[in-house]
Amino acid sequence: MILKGRFIKLLAKICLAFFVFFSAFFGFNFVGSWLFLLWYNSPRKIAEKTLQDDPVFHHKWIPNKHFSSSARGSRVDFWINCAGFPMKKETALRPEPGTTRIFLIGDSNTAGVVDECSKWSVLLEAGLCKIFPSQSFEVINSGVSSWSFVQYFFMSRVALEYKPKILIVGIDMTDLSNDAYYQTFLKRNSSGEPEAVTPLHSDKILLATTGTYTIPHSFAERPFFLLDFFLWRRSQNSLYQDSSNQVDWFRPKWNEKTEQQFYFSMSLISKIQQECARRGIFLVVTAFPHARNFQEHRESPLGRIQEWMKQNNIYYVDLHTKILSLQGNPLEIFWKNDPTHFNEAGNRLISEVILDFFDSHRELLAP
Numbered sequence: 001m002i003l004k005g006r007f008i009k010l011l012a013k014i015c016l017a018f019f020v021f022f023s024a025f026f027g028f029n030f031v032g033s034w035l036f037l038l039w040y041n042s043p044r045k046i047a048e049k050t051l052q053d054d055p056v057f058h059h060k061w062i063p064n065k066h067f068s069s070s071a072r073g074s075r076v077d078f079w080i081n082c083a084g085f086p087m088k089k090e091t092a093l094r095p096e097p098g099t100t101r102i103f104l105i106g107d108s109n110t111a112g113v114v115d116e117c118s119k120w121s122v123l124l125e126a127g128l129c130k131i132f133p134s135q136s137f138e139v140i141n142s143g144v145s146s147w148s149f150v151q152y153f154f155m156s157r158v159a160l161e162y163k164p165k166i167l168i169v170g171i172d173m174t175d176l177s178n179d180a181y182y183q184t185f186l187k188r189n190s191s192g193e194p195e196a197v198t199p200l201h202s203d204k205i206l207l208a209t210t211g212t213y214t215i216p217h218s219f220a221e222r223p224f225f226l227l228d229f230f231l232w233r234r235s236q237n238s239l240y241q242d243s244s245n246q247v248d249w250f251r252p253k254w255n256e257k258t259e260q261q262f263y264f265s266m267s268l269i270s271k272i273q274q275e276c277a278r279r280g281i282f283l284v285v286t287a288f289p290h291a292r293n294f295q296e297h298r299e300s301p302l303g304r305i306q307e308w309m310k311q312n313n314i315y316y317v318d319l320h321t322k323i324l325s326l327q328g329n330p331l332e333i334f335w336k337n338d339p340t341h342f343n344e345a346g347n348r349l350i351s352e353v354i355l356d357f358f359d360s361h362r363e364l365l366a367p
Contacts, residue, residue: 050080051144057151058185058197060084060144069113072335072343076115086111087121087141095163099136100365102128103159105152106170107178109288109341110143118344123351131359135367143170148178149265150186150197156272160279166364167276168354169269171287171305173250174340176258179265180247194268249301250292266308273314282364285309286317286354291339293320294330315364317357319350 050067054060065080079088095101104110104121112119125139140162142155152169159167182197189195247261254262269285276283287305302320309316323330326349331339333346342350358365 050078053199055198056154056196057144057147058182058199059146061086072113072338072341076113079116085140085142086144087119088116091138091140091162093162095138096136098367099138100128100166100367101162101164102137102139102166102168103162103164104139104141104143104168104170105155105159106143106288107147107172107175108143108145109172110170111141111145112143112347113335113338113341114344114347118347120342120347120350120354123348124354127351127355128358128365131355132365135365140164146174146178148172148175148182149268150179150182150194153194153268153272154196156275160275160281164281166282166284167272168284168286169272171285172340173288173290173293173301176249176261176265176301177247180257180261183261249304252300254300262304266305269308269314270312273312282315284315284317284357284364286319286350288342288350289320289323291331291334294324315357315361317354319353322353323349 050062050065051059052062061080061084063080063082063084066077068075068077070076078086081087081090083091085091102124110121112121116122119141121139121141125137128137128139129135140159142159144151147155149171156167156169185197185199186194187196187198246255246257249258249262251258273283285305287302289302293302302318306316306318308314323333333342333349335341335343
């Protein structure tokens with residue numbers, strides 16, 4: 001009888017402990033979820049957001065934005081126009097009569113992480129007007145941070161609607177691993193062609209690396225929001241790290257996954273070229289080296305990119321070779337605390353190299 005009473009007391013304590021634990025767990029998640037969502041969707045936090053989810057591109061700039069960043073040691077002001085392009089000047093769908101339009105596609109090195117007046121896209125437009133004073137030029141910059149080949153392919157469809165004479169695609173050294181990561185979210189049409197990179201995490205919550213967080217509709221799901229959020233972030237970080245480890249074109253000898261990803265990504269550039277040729281538009285490709293391309297003398301990705309363009313008769317601007325030929329330390333064209341992005345000197349150099357290219361290929365700009 002005594003043992004039975006002790007057993008009942010022990011069982012009651014265990015049940016009480018479970019009740020307290022789960023009550024605390026659900027209570028913390030429920031209250032924490034509401035507080036987190038209230039904070040994240042607060043007017044101040046919304047004002048800080050610069051990127052939004054997109055059903056086709058995964059993410060893109062929020063239109064009509066002006067924001068600043070001091071992440072690289074000095075304040076830099078950024079402008080996003082009403083079309084969602086990283087430029088202060090507005091853009092019309094059709095160019096002005098007699099204006100030669102050049103459309104840029106790329107990631108953050110195309111968008112530019114310097115002030116508006118120092119971006120290579122702005123310097124390129126001004127330089128072309130000086131070299132060809134009898135012509136009028138307009139350069140549209142559509143670069144978006146963390147985009148890669150699949151987004152370039154999708155944006156090329158949009159770019160062609162703007163009736164450019166020349167389309168410039170800027171390849172970044174992060175693009176191949178990013179492309180491998182986006183494969184997880186890639187949707188294809190019935191013909192097998194890439195159709196979209198969805199930002200959807202699940203049917204319950206819209207979650208993208210740079211996106212917005214929405215309150216779950218079901219009351220029963222709300223207590224699990226924080227747990228779902230942290231597990232998702234952990235899984236995404238792991239997925240991205242796996243993609244970077246498996247697909248690395250900086251390695252002297254590429255593995256099979258890197259070769260396959262390179263072929264897939266470059267084939268998208270070839271598809272862009274085919275559509276440009278069909279519409280009478282010139283495609284020009286360049287590749288932005290990182291500091292490690294000069295520190296470790298790893299030219300493998302740049303050489304392979306240039307080789308692909310040559311084999312497919314695509315105009316290529318070789319920034320890497322030009323930078324190596326200049327006197328001085330090539331690392332001085334990058335931000336000191338960010339060896340993957342060009343500073344003002346780097347942007348100026350990019351514009352000069354591309355201007356030299358057009359000066360020697362004047363037929364591309366002939367009215």
